[in-house]
Amino acid sequence: MDKDKVKILVIDDEPKVSWLLSEGLGKIYEIVYAKDGLEGLQMVSKTKPSLVLLDIKMPGMDGLEVLDKIKSMDRLTEVIMLSGHGETKNVVESIKRGASEFINKPFDVKEVEIHIQSVLEKTRLKRELDHLKNELKTKSQYEILVGDSPKMLQIKTIIEQVADSELTVLIRGESGTGKEIVARMLHTLSSRKNEPFVKVNCAAIPRDLLEAELFGYEKGAFTGAHKTKPGRFETANKGTIFLDEIGDMPLELQSKLLQVLEQYEFMRVGAIRTIKVDTRILCATNRDLNKALKDQTIREDLFYRLNEVTINLPPLGERREDIPLLIEHFLQKYNTLYDKKYRPLSSRSIELLQEFDWPGNVRQLENLIKQVVVREDEEIIYDTLKTPSVQTGSYSPQKPSFSETRNYSLKKRVGDAVAHEEKALISEVLSKTNWNRRKAAGLLEISYRSLLYKIKEYQLAG
Structure with a gap:
């Protein structure tokens, strides 16, 4: 039986109907049939069909009664x-x-086929929509600021204090530290939470288009402006606008932004009347704005207006104590998102992750944990952290050698002993197989990839 075929159950007391449908649709679908309601219910339970064709008039249990029982067994069965x-x-x-x-x-069999295709397509779209809703729910559930280090607790306190206010908040921090998450938290905890949250990356939009993108334009304002288009500020009316990379905004646009901050009004490109908006403004940057002020690439009045409240996000290297919490958080997030059941990381992996410098901050850690969950392979951690492109110079995740200075930590002593025996056994098996790596992996009962990693880790050479 073709496992890829959709299974359809026909429940009808007329044998001719089942035969007709089987002959006409059997090449496209897997057709199974039952001669009455009772047998049909047993088949629904046993074969789990994707779709049921059910006669409404049958001896004994009629179609409507059977329909009720099918829906009570599985409401998703069409x-x-x-x-x-x-x-x-x-x-x-x-x-x-x-x-x-x-x-x-x-009926004509072709007519039935059209109805079947229509129902199956609706089912597919519904499941896709449910999946997207669950994915969105999962994403929003995990868009939180993780960490209980003193610095993060202080930041969370500030967020709670200013979230439900109209203060302009400037979020500063290196790339990957979680500036957008802070912005979304400020929006979610405010009275504007049910209104739009609009993000604009000022660095990603070309300079000559940024004004039109932010403030909109009138029909005929420039070549190609065939109709009036509202800007992002209008879209964010009653809600929150998040201006990411505000330090990259051109100087000539900063005066217009200042007008919105102070008077809550602006004009579209090519317009002659002002538009009023009620929008909370949040900004973020990874640039040194104090230096930008000295270099005169940011207006002084805008600088002080943006600085009503500043939240400084620390790089991950300054809050290493939060890394185990972040690891657990991302494991849960991606296990849920990708329907996996990947186990917690080993203590050795967590130690290595805590020792690493993380130039890409939390985003880099998240991407690594996502790979581990999706590929279900913890060794990705060691391979990635050893890659020169992610090294910062001083750190290299080498396994401690057995000959290191004597240490009374039981955990470390056991780890050293295991590493010593593992290296010796791998060397012995490689010699025995004349360095046939695939054969050696088979004898060691590990994957070929794992063996290559171990050879590299212990710096073995043939």
């Missing part, structure tokens, strides 16, 4: 009703009880 008695009351009652469609007998 049912198309068949009837030679197409009374309106039957059609309405069937739909009320959960039937997807209603086909009158006698």
Whole structure:
């Protein structure tokens, strides 16, 4: 039986109907059939069909009763009703009880095929929508600021204090430290939470388009402006606008932004009247704005206006005590998102992750944990951290050698002993197989990739 075929159960007391559908649709679908309601319910339980074609008039248990029982067993099972008695009351009652469609007998097989395709397509779209909703729910659930180090607790306190205010907040920090998460938290904890949150990356939009993107434009304002277009500030009305990389905003636009900050009004490009908006403004940058002020690449009045409240996010290297919490958080996030059941990391992996310098900050750690979960392979950590492109110069995750200075830590002594024996055994097996790595991996009962990693880790050479 073709496992890729959609399974359709036909419940009808007329053998001719089942035969006709099997002959006409058997090449496309897997057709199974039952001669009455009782057998049909047993088949639903046993075969788990994607779709049921159900006759409404049968001896014993009628179609409507069978429909009720099918829906009580699995409400997601789609049912198309068949009837030679197409009374309106039957059609309405069937739909009320959960039937997807209603086909009158006698029917043309091609007509039935069209109905089946329509129902299956609707089912596919519904499942896709449910998946996207769950994914969105998962993402929002995990868009929180993780960490209980003193610096992070102080930041969380500031967020709670200023979230439900109209103060302009400037979020500063290196790339990957979580500036957008802070902005979204400020929005979510405010009275504007049910209104739009609009993000604009000032560095990603070309200078000559940024004004039109932020403030909109009137029809005919420039070549190609065939119709009036509202800007991001109008879109964010009643809500929050998040201006990321504010330090990259051109000097000539800063005066217009200042006008919005102070008077809550602006003009579209090519317009002659002002537009009023009620928008909370949050900004973020990874640039040194004090230096930008000295270099005169940011207006002094805008600088002080943006500085009503400043949140400084520390790089991950300055809050290493939060790394175990972040690891657990990302493991849960991606296990849920990708329907995985990947186990917690080993203590050795966590230690290595805590020792690393993380030039890409939390984003770099998150991407690494995502790979581990998706590929279900913890060794990715060691391979990645040893790669020169992610090294910062001083750190290299080498496994401690057995000959290191004597240490009374039981955990470390056991780890050293295991490493020593592992290296010796791998060397012995490689010699025995004349360095046939695939053969050696088979004898060691580990994957070929794992063996290559161990050879590299212990610096073994043939």
